[in-house]
Amino acid sequence: MIRKLFDIIANNAVPAVFILISAFAIPLSGYSASYLIQELLTRIGRNSFLILSLLIPIMAGMGLNFGMVLGAMAGQIGLLFICDWGIVGIPGMVLACLIGTPIAVVLGIFCGHVLNRAKGREMVTSYILGFFINGVYQMVVLYLMGWIIPITNPALLLSRGYGVRNAVSLLSIRGILDNLIPTVITGTQGAGQFLNVQGGNAFILLQMPFLDGTIRIPLATLIVIGLFCVFIVWFRRTKLGQDMRAIGQSQAVADSAGIPVNRTRIIAIVISTVLACYGQIIYLQNMGTLNTYNSHDQAGMFSIAALLIGGASVSRASIANVFAGVILFHLMFIVAPVAGKNLIGDAQIGEYFRVFVSYGVIAIALVLHAWRRNREREAARRSLRGNRGGE
Amino acid sequence: MSENTPLIRLDHIGKEFYGNRVLSDISFDINAGEIIGLVGENGAGKSTLLNILFGMPVISSTGGHEGSIYIDGKYVNFTSPNQALAYGIGMVHQEFSLIPGFTATENILLNREVLNGSSMSYVFSDRVSTLNREAMNERASAAIHTLGVNINPDMAVSEMPVGYKQFIEIAREIDRKNTRLLFLDEPTAVLAESEAEILIAALKKLARSGIAIVFISHRLSEVKELCHRILVLRDGRLITDRNAEELTMRQIASFMVGRESERREVPQEAVQQEEAPDETQTLDGTSAPSVKKKKKKIRPALKVEHLWVDMPGETVRDVSFEVMKGEIFGIGGLAGHGKLGIPNGIMGLYPSGGKVRLFGKTLTLNKPRAALGRKMAFVSEDRRGVGLLLDEPLDWNITFTAMQTQGRFLLGIPYIFQIRNEYAMRKEAQKYIDRLSIKCTGPQQHAGELSGGNQQKVCLAKAFVLRPDILLICEPTRGIDIGAKTLVLDTIREYNKEHGTTIIITSSELEELRSVCNRVAIVDSGRIAGILPASSPAEDFGMLMTGQAANNNEDEEEVKESA
Numbered sequence: 001m002i003r004k005l006f007d008i009i010a011n012n013a014v015p016a017v018f019i020l021i022s023a024f025a026i027p028l029s030g031y032s033a034s035y036l037i038q039e040l041l042t043r044i045g046r047n048s049f050l051i052l053s054l055l056i057p058i059m060a061g062m063g064l065n066f067g068m069v070l071g072a073m074a075g076q077i078g079l080l081f082i083c084d085w086g087i088v089g090i091p092g093m094v095l096a097c098l099i100g101t102p103i104a105v106v107l108g109i110f111c112g113h114v115l116n117r118a119k120g121r122e123m124v125t126s127y128i129l130g131f132f133i134n135g136v137y138q139m140v141v142l143y144l145m146g147w148i149i150p151i152t153n154p155a156l157l158l159s160r161g162y163g164v165r166n167a168v169s170l171l172s173i174r175g176i177l178d179n180l181i182p183t184v185i186t187g188t189q190g191a192g193q194f195l196n197v198q199g200g201n202a203f204i205l206l207q208m209p210f211l212d213g214t215i216r217i218p219l220a221t222l223i224v225i226g227l228f229c230v231f232i233v234w235f236r237r238t239k240l241g242q243d244m245r246a247i248g249q250s251q252a253v254a255d256s257a258g259i260p261v262n263r264t265r266i267i268a269i270v271i272s273t274v275l276a277c278y279g280q281i282i283y284l285q286n287m288g289t290l291n292t293y294n295s296h297d298q299a300g301m302f303s304i305a306a307l308l309i310g311g312a313s314v315s316r317a318s319i320a321n322v323f324a325g326v327i328l329f330h331l332m333f334i335v336a337p338v339a340g341k342n343l344i345g346d347a348q349i350g351e352y353f354r355v356f357v358s359y360g361v362i363a364i365a366l367v368l369h370a371w372r373r374n375r376e377r378e379a380a381r382r383s384l385r386g387n388r389g390g391e
Numbered sequence: 392m393s394e395n396t397p398l399i400r401l402d403h404i405g406k407e408f409y410g411n412r413v414l415s416d417i418s419f420d421i422n423a424g425e426i427i428g429l430v431g432e433n434g435a436g437k438s439t440l441l442n443i444l445f446g447m448p449v450i451s452s453t454g455g456h457e458g459s460i461y462i463d464g465k466y467v468n469f470t471s472p473n474q475a476l477a478y479g480i481g482m483v484h485q486e487f488s489l490i491p492g493f494t495a496t497e498n499i500l501l502n503r504e505v506l507n508g509s510s511m512s513y514v515f516s517d518r519v520s521t522l523n524r525e526a527m528n529e530r531a532s533a534a535i536h537t538l539g540v541n542i543n544p545d546m547a548v549s550e551m552p553v554g555y556k557q558f559i560e561i562a563r564e565i566d567r568k569n570t571r572l573l574f575l576d577e578p579t580a581v582l583a584e585s586e587a588e589i590l591i592a593a594l595k596k597l598a599r600s601g602i603a604i605v606f607i608s609h610r611l612s613e614v615k616e617l618c619h620r621i622l623v624l625r626d627g628r629l630i631t632d633r634n635a636e637e638l639t640m641r642q643i644a645s646f647m648v649g650r651e652s653e654r655r656e657v658p659q660e661a662v663q664q665e666e667a668p669d670e671t672q673t674l675d676g677t678s679a680p681s682v683k684k685k686k687k688k689i690r691p692a693l694k695v696e697h698l699w700v701d702m703p704g705e706t707v708r709d710v711s712f713e714v715m716k717g718e719i720f721g722i723g724g725l726a727g728h729g730k731l732g733i734p735n736g737i738m739g740l741y742p743s744g745g746k747v748r749l750f751g752k753t754l755t756l757n758k759p760r761a762a763l764g765r766k767m768a769f770v771s772e773d774r775r776g777v778g779l780l781l782d783e784p785l786d787w788n789i790t791f792t793a794m795q796t797q798g799r800f801l802l803g804i805p806y807i808f809q810i811r812n813e814y815a816m817r818k819e820a821q822k823y824i825d826r827l828s829i830k831c832t833g834p835q836q837h838a839g840e841l842s843g844g845n846q847q848k849v850c851l852a853k854a855f856v857l858r859p860d861i862l863l864i865c866e867p868t869r870g871i872d873i874g875a876k877t878l879v880l881d882t883i884r885e886y887n888k889e890h891g892t893t894i895i896i897t898s899s900e901l902e903e904l905r906s907v908c909n910r911v912a913i914v915d916s917g918r919i920a921g922i923l924p925a926s927s928p929a930e931d932f933g934m935l936m937t938g939q940a941a942n943n944n945e946d947e948e949e950v951k952e953s954a
Contacts, residue, residue: 239504240518246490246501253488257502258473378742381701383553385708385917 014361015311018328025332028339034187034213036334043330044323045178045218046286048225050279051303051322053272055232057122058317059241060268061248064304064362067111067126067269071276072296073137074104079173079281079290080145080164084153088172090180093285096173100277107133108273112266119251123314123366130300141292164292174288178218187211221282228275229319244268248315279303305329305358314369332357396464398423398603399444399572405457406439406450406627413439414627417458421572426594426604428618428635430611430647432936433726433899436627437607441574445482446475479571481564483578487556491549496524496531498548499563505530534562537600538593554586558593565597572603579613580727580916591617609725609915610938611640625649644933648901690750692716692893693737693861698745699917700729700736707732707743708917714861714895719887721908721925722897725936729917730897731772734863738762738769740777749861763796768859770850772866772897774843778850781839785831786813786820788838788849793856823852827882844875851882862886865897880907901932 009016026036050068057065078100082092111129118125145151146162156164182202187209205217235241243264246254255261280299284290307317310325333354340349397420406414414436421427431437442449443456446469450456460467462478469475472482489498497504505526506517531544540558548556557578564570575594579587587610594617598604608614614621615635623630623646630646631638691713700707707729714720724730736743739759747754755761762769771777780788793799800816803809820834827848831841838849847867854862867883868876884907887894898904904911905925912922913935920935 234521237521238519239506239522242497242504242522243502243518246493246497249490249492250488253490253501256472256488258476259502378701381703381706381742385699385701385706 012311014309014364015324015328018309018332022328022331022335025335025339028342029335030342031335031338032212034211034215036331037185037211038213038215039334040327040330041215041217042178042286043334044326045221045225046283047303047306047326047330048322049228049282050276050299051307051326052225052228052232052319053275053279054303054307055317055319055322056235056244056275057268057272058312058315059236059248060244060265061251061315062115062265062268063123063314064307064365065126065269065272065276066123066300066304067115067129068272068276068279068303069130069296069300070107070111070133071100071104071273072280072299073133074100074107074273075277075280076100076284076290076292076296077103077137077140078277079170079284080141080151080156080168080292083168083170083172083290084151084156086153086172089176092173093176093281096281097278100281101274104274104277105270108270109266111273112269115269116262116265134296137296138293166292166294168290168292170284170288170290173285175286177221177224177282177285179216180220181223183217183219184214185211185217186214218286221286224282232319240264240267301358301362302329305361308361308365313372314365329357397421398425398463400461400464401444401458402461403458404440404443404460406436406443407457408453412627414443414456417624417629419622419629419632421603421605423571423603424598424601425620426598426606426618428614428621429605429607429624430609430614430621430643430937431624432647432901434626435624435647437624438576439627440624441482441576441607444475444574445469445480446471446473476567477569479567479569480574481567481570481572482574482576483557483560483564484576487560489548489556489559492547494545494547495535495542495551495555495559495562496527496544498559499531499534499544499566500527501563503566530566531562534566535559537565537597538562539596540589540593553581554583554589557582557586557590561590561593565602570602572605573597574605574607576607577609578606579608579610587613609936611643611934612938614643615640623647640937640939641930641934644937644939645930647937648929648933690716691748692718692750693895694748694751695733695737696746696748698733698736698743698747700732700741700743702729702732702735702741705729705732705735706917707736707914710745710914710917710919712912712919712922714893716893717887717891718910719884719894719896719908721904721911722895722914723899723901723904723911723932723936724914724920726899728914730899730914731865732917733914734769734865734895734897735771738767738863740771760796763792763857766857766860768792768854768857768862770847770854770862770864770867772869774846774850774870775839778853779838779846782837784835784837785824785829785841785849786816786834789820789823789834789852789856790816792853797857819856820852823855827852828878842871842875844871844879847871847875847879848882851879851886855886858890859892861893861895863895863897867896867898868900868903869898876903883907901929905929905932 050072053068053071054065057063075096078096078098081099082096087095111126114129115122115125140149142163145164146157151157151164156168158165183205184202185206185208186204187207202216236245243254243259246257246259247261247264251261276299280296283299284295306325306329307321308325309329310321310323312318312321312325336353337349337351340346340353400420402418404414404417405412417440429437444460448471451470467478469478490501493501505523506520507523508520528544535542535544535558538558538561542551542555542558548559551559561573561575561578564573579590582590591613594604594606606614606618615638618635620632621635621638621643622632623643625647630649693714695713696711698707698710704727710729710733722730722733732741735741736756737747737754739757739762743756745756747756749765749767754765775781780791790800794801794811798805800812800819801809802812817834823829824831824834829841829845829848829852831845838846841849851864851867854864864883867879871879880903883894883896886892896904896908901911908925910922911925911932913920913932915936915938920938923931923935
C-alpha cells in the first residue's frame with residue numbers, strides 16, 4: 001500500500017512541483033488572464049511540434065532523443081535557402097520543409113546507425129552526437145555557404161563574402177502559419193463577426209466577456225499540431241508502432257520474434273529527426289529571426305525539459321504529457337521573471353530559473369529512471385523466488 | 392505414430408566446438424503426435440542438440456554439425472531459426488520470452504499480428520497498416536482455448552502469475568499454423584504442481600491433435616507420466632531410447648548420472664576418520680530421523696536456516712543445512728537450481744535473507760565484509776570477474792583480501808597512515824606459489840597471463856592467506872584441464888586435512904563432489920532435495936536431482952513404485 005502511494009508520488013512529483021510554483025507565482029506576477037492565455041497559446045504553437053517529435057523514439061525504447069537537434073539543423077538549412085532565394089509565405093515554408101527533409105533523413109539514418117551501436121546508452125550518445133553534428137553544421141554554414149554552396153544574398157552573407165551571418169531575419173515567413181487563419185477571442189464584441197486587427201480582418205471565434213482584451217489564436221499552427229497528434233495516435237496502432245513498442249520493452253524478445261530490431265530503431269530516429277526539422281521551422285516562423293549558430297542549440301534541451309515536466313519519463317510519454325509540459329514549463333517562464341522582480345526586485349531570477357530548472361528537471365528524470373529500473377529489476381528477481389522468504 | 396516416414400529423423404548427429412566434442416552419433420526419429428522426453432545432466436549436450444535442430448547461428452558459425460536431419464524424409468540444413476520456423480519447428484524457451492507490458496493477445500501474436508488492409512501498405516510496407524484488434528483477440532483466445540486453460544486475452548503479462556506465462560508461450564507456438572514439432576525446454580521448472588498438471592494435460596491434448604512434442608525436463612515423474620518415449624543423453628551420447636513404460640525412474644536417473652562403477656574408492660578413509668555425523672542432521676525439515684546418535688558433541692560450524700538468495704539465474708528459495716567442523720561439505724545439483732546462490736548469498740554478494748549461524752553466532756547477511764570478518768573465505772565461480780584482479784601481479788592478488796579485511800601486509804599506523812609492505816606480500820605470494828606449484832614467472836606476473844588451472848590456484852591461495860575457519864569454494868574445476876583438476880582437488884583435500892578447516896564446495900560435477908566431500912547436498916529448484924554421504928550410489932544423487940526427493944536414503948525398494 002505504502003509502496004503504491006510512494007509510486008504515485010514519485011511518478012508525478014515533477015508536474016506537482018511545477019503546478020505549485022505556478023500557483024504562487026501567477027498572482028505575484030500580476031499578469032492579466034488574457035495576457036497569460038495569449039502568451040501560452042503562442043508558446044504552445046511554437047514549441048509543441050518540436051516536443052511531439054520526441055514521442056516516437058521513447059516508444060521504441062530509445063529514451064529521450066537528444067539527437068533531435070540534428071533535425072533542427074536540417075530545418076535551419078532549409079530556411080537559409082529560402083531566405084537566399086527570396087521565397088516568401090507558405091510556399092517558402094513548404095519549400096524549407098522539402099529541402100530540410102532529405103537532410104534530416106540522412107542525418108537520422110546516420111544517427112540511428114550510431115545508436116544501434118550504442119544500445120543502452122542512446123541518450124548520452126545522441127547528446128554527444130548533437131555536438132558533433134553541430135560542428136559539421138557550423139563548417140557548412142560558416143565556410144561552405146557562399147563559397148561552394150551558392151548563397152548570394154548579401155543580407156545573409158558575412159562581409160568577407162562567404163559564411164552566413166549570425167542573425168538572419170525571417171521576416172519573409174514570420175508568423176505566416178500562425179496568422180494563416182486569423183482568429184481571435186475577444187471580450188468586447190460578439191462571436192462570429194470579424195474584427196479589424198492590425199490592418200486585417202480576424203474572425204472572432206469566441207466571445208468571453210471576462211477577458212479584457214483580444215487574444216490572437218495561431219489556428220493554422222494548432223491545426224497542424226492537431227494533425228500531428230492524429231498521426232501519432234494512428235501510428236501507435238500500426239504494425240510498425242506495435243513493433244516499436246515491443247522493441248521498447250524487450251529488444252531480445254522482439255528480435256527472437258523476428259522483428260527487425262535495428263531497422264525499426266533507425267526508422268524511429270528518422271521519423272523523429274524529420275519531425276524535429278518541421279518543428280524547428282514552425283518554431284522559427286513564430287520567432288521571426290534565426291540565430292544561425294544558436295537557435296538549434298537549446299531546441300533539444302528545452303523540449304526535453306518540457307516533456308519531462310509534463311510528467312513523462314525516459315521510457316513512457318504521451319501526447320497529454322506534451323501539452324501539460326508545454327503549459328507548465330512556459331507558464332513558469334512567463335510569470336517567474338515578473339514574480340521574481342516583484343518579490344526580490346531582480347528580473348534576472350527568471351532567466352536563472354529557466355536554465356536551472358531545465359537542467360535540473362532532466363537530471364532528476366534521469367536519476368529517477370535509473371532508480372526505477374533498479375527497483376524493477378529487484379522486483380523481477382524477487383518474483384523469481386516465488387512467495388517464499390519474506391520481504 | 393504412423394510407421395512410414397517419421398516427422399523428423401536425426402541421422403548420426405555430432406558436434407565439436409573447437410576440438411571439444413559435445414555431441415556424437417545421435418540418431419533417432421520422432422513421429423507425428425509423439426511425445427518424447429529428453430533427459431540429461433548439464434553439459435550432456437541437450438542444448439547443443441536443440442541449437443542444431445533450431446538452426447541457431449552458434450552452430451553454423453562454428454563449422455556446422457555432423458550427420459544429417461530429414462524432415463518428412465527430405466534433407467534439411469537450417470542456418471537460421473527462421474528456416475526452422477518455416478518447417479514448423481517451434482520452441483518454448485526456459486526463460487520467458489514475453490514482453491511484460493503487452494497483453495496475452497499481443498504476446499501470442501507478436502510479429503504475426505492481424506492487419507487491416509490499407510492503401511498505404513502498397514506505398515510503404517505492411518508495417519503501416521493498423522492492427523485488427525478484434526481478429527487478434529479471437530485468434531489468441533482460440534490458441535489459449537486449445538490448451539484447455541482460461542486466461543483473459545486482455546491481461547497484461549506482467550500481471551500474470553508465472554504459470555500463465557508458460558501457457559502464453561505455448562499458445563504462441565500453437566498459433567503458428569504450421570507448427571508440427573514443439574520443443575519445450577524445462578517448461579515446468581517455474582510451475583506449481585497444480586499448474587504443471589494442467590500443462591501436462593494440455594500437452595497430451597496437443598499431441599493428440601498430431602503435434603509432436605519434445606519435452607525436456609529434469610523432473611522424472613513428469614517425464615514418465617507425459618512421454619511416450621524417453622531419450623537419455625549423457626556426455627554427448629544417446630544412452631538410451633526406449634518406451635517410457637519400459638523404464639523405471641531409478642533406471643533413468645542412473646542412466647543420467649551414469650559412471651556407476653568407476654573410481655569409487657578414492658577418499659573413503661578421509662570420510663570415516665572425520666568422525667562425520669553422516670546423515671544425522673540433514674534435510675530441509677521433511678524427514679531424516681537421526682540414525683546414529685552416539686557422537687553427540689560435534690558442534691555445527693555453519694548452520695543455515697531458511698536461506699533465500701536473489702541471485703539471478705541461481706535463485707535460492709528456502710535452504711536449511713548444517714555443516715560440521717572440519718567437514719568437507721558438497722553442494723551439487725543441476726545448473727540454475729540455486730546451488731551457486733547458496734555460497735554467494737552466505738558471503739553477501741547477492742541480496743539474501745534467512746538465518747546463518749557461524750559457530751552458534753548469527754552472521755550478518757548482505758555484507759561481504761561481515762562474512763570475511765568472521766573468518767570465512769570465498770572462492771568465486773567467476774574467477775576472472777570476481778576472483779582475480781587480472782591486470783595486477785600475483786602478490787597483489789594473493790594478499791589483497793587479507794590486506795583489506797585483516798589489515799595484514801601493511802606498514803604504518805592504522806587509520807592514520809599506512810603503506811603496503813611489498814616485501815611481506817612478495818614473500819607470502821612466493822610461499823603459496825611454491826606450495827601449490829603455481830606455474831608462473833614469479834610473484835610479479837600479472838594474474839591475467841596465467842592458465843585457468845593456475846588462476847584457480849591463485850584464487851585458492853588468496854583464500855588460504857585469510858586463514859579461514861570456513862572456506863566456501865564454487866566450481867573449483869570449472870574450465871580447467873583434467874591434470875589441473877586433480878591438483879586443485881588435492882590441494883583442497885590437503886588443506887582440509889592440515890588445518891581442519893571446514894570447507895563447502897559447490898560444483899556441477901557430481902563425481903568431483905563425491906570424490907572430495909564427506910557429505911553432498913543436492914539442490915533442486917532452490918531447495919535442498921536431500922543430503923547424502925558421498926559414498927551413496929550415484930543414482931541416489933540422480934534421483935535427488937530429478938525431483939524424487941521424497942524417497943531418498945537406503946529404502947531402495949520403495950523407489951520403484953513412485954510414479
